[in-house]
Amino acid sequence: MRIGVVTFPGSLDDRDAQRAIRLAGAEPVALWHGTHDLMGVDAIVLPGGFSYGDYLRCGAIAARSPIMAEVIDAANSGMPVLGICNGFQILVEAHLLPGGLIRNDHGDFIRRDQRLRVESTDSAWTNGFELGQEITIPLKNGEGGFIADEATLDRLEGEGLVAFRYLDVNPNGSLRDIAGLRNERGNVVGLMPHPEHAVEPGFGPNTPEAMRSGVDGLTFFTSVLTALVGRL
Amino acid sequence: MPTIVVEVMPKAELLDPAGKAVAGALHRLGHASIRDVRIGKRFELHVDGEVDAALLETAQQLAADMLSNGVIEDVISVHVDGVAGETR
Numbered sequence: 001m002r003i004g005v006v007t008f009p010g011s012l013d014d015r016d017a018q019r020a021i022r023l024a025g026a027e028p029v030a031l032w033h034g035t036h037d038l039m040g041v042d043a044i045v046l047p048g049g050f051s052y053g054d055y056l057r058c059g060a061i062a063a064r065s066p067i068m069a070e071v072i073d074a075a076n077s078g079m080p081v082l083g084i085c086n087g088f089q090i091l092v093e094a095h096l097l098p099g100g101l102i103r104n105d106h107g108d109f110i111r112r113d114q115r116l117r118v119e120s121t122d123s124a125w126t127n128g129f130e131l132g133q134e135i136t137i138p139l140k141n142g143e144g145g146f147i148a149d150e151a152t153l154d155r156l157e158g159e160g161l162v163a164f165r166y167l168d169v170n171p172n173g174s175l176r177d178i179a180g181l182r183n184e185r186g187n188v189v190g191l192m193p194h195p196e197h198a199v200e201p202g203f204g205p206n207t208p209e210a211m212r213s214g215v216d217g218l219t220f221f222t223s224v225l226t227a228l229v230g231r232l
Numbered sequence: 233m234p235t236i237v238v239e240v241m242p243k244a245e246l247l248d249p250a251g252k253a254v255a256g257a258l259h260r261l262g263h264a265s266i267r268d269v270r271i272g273k274r275f276e277l278h279v280d281g282e283v284d285a286a287l288l289e290t291a292q293q294l295a296a297d298m299l300s301n302g303v304i305e306d307v308i309s310v311h312v313d314g315v316a317g318e319t320r
Contacts, residue, residue, distance in 0.1 A: 056298075056299070057301055057304075060298070060301065064298065092303075093301065098303075099303060100301055100303035100304040102242075102246060102247075102304050103247075103249050103250075104249075105247055105249075107249035107252075107253070147246065147303065147304065148303065149303075173247075
């Protein structure tokens with residue numbers, strides 16, 4: 001299985017996403033924003049960072065970069081696409097997921113190990129979780145407040161498209177504590193927290209068992225392998 | 233060179249932390265009568281040749297599709313610089 005990670009100008013976590021893919025047992029493929037070449041990958045990760053310095057709006061310019069035409073086509077054809085943090089912002093700006101992401105309500109950048117509840121396992125990136133499972137992965141954003149109008153929020157809830165919800169604290173003012181979404185088909189998932197930073201013992205969040213031992217993020221990347229194998 | 237001006241504001245119901253910070257500073261400077269500040273964006277599109285209806289329509293489309301995000305922002309105005317009257 002080959003999973004592409006798109007690097008945009010200002011991406012930060014592309015290498016971490018590649019490492020997560022490798023640890024999950026797949027082959028990471030570096031993709032470049034300025035091309036139209038998906039290099040035959042089976043799935044795509046849009047990584048975190050500050051593409052184009054967050055100019056215009058977070059993710060807005062990256063969402064209109066050359067390779068995104070192919071990413072949008074692939075997503076609409078059912079290819080699994082995961083957007084993490086800035087990647088989530090790019091998915092929203094590309095209209096692959098609804099709503100918008102605005103500056104944190106408290107005005108500060110925030111970084112914490114964030115507890116989440118898995119609200120949907122009907123997706124290519126979450127099928128390995130139990131419904132309602134509580135996981136902890138790092139969160140780090142300045143503009144992670146998810147907003148949408150009431151009708152959209154009701155539809156997202158009604159159709160089970162909320163993939164993750166914040167637990168303990170709402171770190172950025174996201175409406176209805178929404179941390180991540182999936183699309184109707186389940187192939188596209190976007191979230192603000194960073195699963196790729198919780199994939200290897202010794203480098204993840206603390207757990208009651210041991211410091212830095214949290215690997216809850218790895219399930220995102222093993223889930224997509226399950227989804228891809230199921231499609232073969 | 234003609235200039236098409238596009239003005240975009242965050243939606244009124246959304247918190248504007250940057251505007252709030254400026255309002256706080258103004259209050260500390262003693263400008264108590266300035267109750268609130270909201271910060272928006274002004275784009276100046278410098279174009280070759282004359283601005284005709286088609287180009288203005290293109291600008292309006294770009295204002296709605298790319299220069300703003302309708303979920304979080306409103307396009308306040310798209311107009312030719314120096315020409316009175318707003319086009320939307």
